[in-house]
Amino acid sequence: MTDSINPSNAGFDAVIDKKKSIIYGIILGIISFILGLVVLFVVxxxxxxxxxxxxxxxxxxxxxxxxxxxxxxxxxxxxxxYWSFSIALKSIFMMLAISTIISTIGTQVYVNFVNPALQEKVVTHTINVTIEYMEKNNVPDEVIDSKIAELEKQVEAIGKITLGQIFKGLAITLLFQFVFALLLSALSKREKPVLVQPTK
Structure with a gap:
């Protein structure tokens, strides 16, 4: 008889490669940080x-x-x-968590200490572009005023962000990253088939 596959044991020998997850997390965090700055400078x-x-x-x-x-x-x-869903989730979430922490800290340091005027320029420009767009499309004045008030609050909040707000935002982002890790784990899961000798 030919060997059969025992799917229940598939991928049992897979392990988490923490070193690679950390390295990829650092690289992804740096990339994410740079992309964020590119967006600010372009916008x-x-x-x-x-x-x-x-x-x-x-x-x-x-x-x-x-x-x-x-x-x-x-x-x-x-x-x-090959890796199981569990190994995939742990490996991918570790990578995403590290990247999120790096990009968040890097961005906050840059916009608050290195170039504090950049974020204000972005928000102010966004206000002007939004008003111009709304006026061209005959949006009611009360809607425009409401949007302006919302954006002006963002301007006032610039430079006043607290550590508590940063950690709260980081926690929310990590929650979304966990959901994203679940999706990537489901997509990349591939159990390792184990050949089992048939009983005689």
Missing amino acids: KDLNSFWGVMSMSFIVNTGIFVIISALFSFSLRKANGG
Whole structure:
């Protein structure tokens, strides 16, 4: 008789490669930090409302998702091309958590200490572009005023962010990253088939 596969034991020998997860997390964090700065520097000079609104999603989210997926499959490849859902989740979330911490701390240090005027320029420019877009599309004045008030609060909050707010934002982001890790784990899971000799 031919050997059979025992799927219940598939991937039992897979282990978490913490070193690679940490390395990929650091690289992803640096990339995410740089992408965030690129968005800020580009947005402050964009005159298109939709360009301003979509820039962050396309660059920060779109590129980040693609690179994260590539790194996840690379982690699986380093594990011999197989890993269980549990191993995948732990490895990927470790990578995403490290990248989030690095990019968050890096961004806060840059916009609050290195170049504090940048964020204010971005928000102010966003206000002007938004008002111009709304006026061109005959949006009611009360809606425009409400949006302006909302954006002005962001201007006032610049430079006043506390450590508590930073940690709260970080915790929320990590929660989303865990959900993202669940998705990537489901997509990249590949159990290692184990050949079992049939009983005679």
